[in-house]
Amino acid sequence: MPRREATALDRAMARIVASIPRGRVATYGQVAVLAGSAGAARRAGSWLRELPPASKLPWHRVVNAGGGLSPRGDGSALREQRLRLEREGVSFDARGRIRLADFLWDPFARRSRSPMRSSRRK
DNA sequence: GTTATGACGCCGT
DNA sequence: AACGGCGCCATAA
Numbered sequence: 223m224p225r226r227e228a229t230a231l232d233r234a235m236a237r238i239v240a241s242i243p244r245g246r247v248a249t250y251g252q253v254a255v256l257a258g259s260a261g262a263a264r265r266a267g268s269w270l271r272e273l274p275p276a277s278k279l280p281w282h283r284v285v286n287a288g289g290g291l292s293p294r295g296d297g298s299a300l301r302e303q304r305l306r307l308e309r310e311g312v313s314f315d316a317r318g319r320i321r322l323a324d325f326l327w328d329p330f331a332r333r334s335r336s337p338m339r340s341s342r343r344k
Numbered sequence: 345g346t347t348a349t350g351a352c353g354c355c356g357t
Numbered sequence: 358a359a360c361g362g363c364g365c366c367a368t369a370a
Contacts (some may be wrong), residue, residue: 226368250352254366265366267351284351292351299351 226272231259235269242283245311246327246334247320249287256329267292282306283327289320311337 228236234257242248248256251263259265270281271294282303286292291303304314312325324337 229367231367254352259366261353261364262366263352264350265352265368268349268367270351281351286351287353294351303351 231257231262231265232269234258235266236279239270239279239281239284241329242280242327243334244280245325245337247283247285247307247312247322247325248327249322250284250292251287252327253284263287285320289322290318 235253238248238253238256249263250266251260253266254260254262257266266284270284273279273281291300293300304318307320308314312320314320328334
């Protein structure tokens with residue numbers, strides 16, 4: 223049995239994370255807001271950590287507000303996350319960060335364009 | 345009831 | 358741009 227019953231917030235976050243499209247990412251804060259609990263970004267992270275390894279949720283599509291992957295005790299999960307993201311077309315810059323301008327999920331966009339990497343700036 | 349902890353985030357230096 | 362400080366929500370001790 224789960225060490226803890228799923229709360230309404232847990233279910234809401236699960237629903238949000240499940241809707242993040244392939245090849246896009248959402249931030250912890252964004253998940254919290256969409257789940258109806260703005261400011262609970264930290265909670266979102268803690269909740270993800272509790273997910274069973276067999277979870278079907280696309281947990282790897284949740285990144286921090288800086289476009290980076292948040293570290294945890296074991297770096298193996300971190301490499302797994304990056305691997306999964308790259309496999310669906312999400313690219314990382316030299317500093318290991320994702321260009322959110324290109325890959326951040328917009329839940330309100332009717333149809334999101336496939337990210338074009340031609341948008342180099344600078 | 346308090347205090348510590350954490351896959352976070354914003355703001356000021 | 359990087360860092361430290363502080364606030365935030367929920368859990369665990």
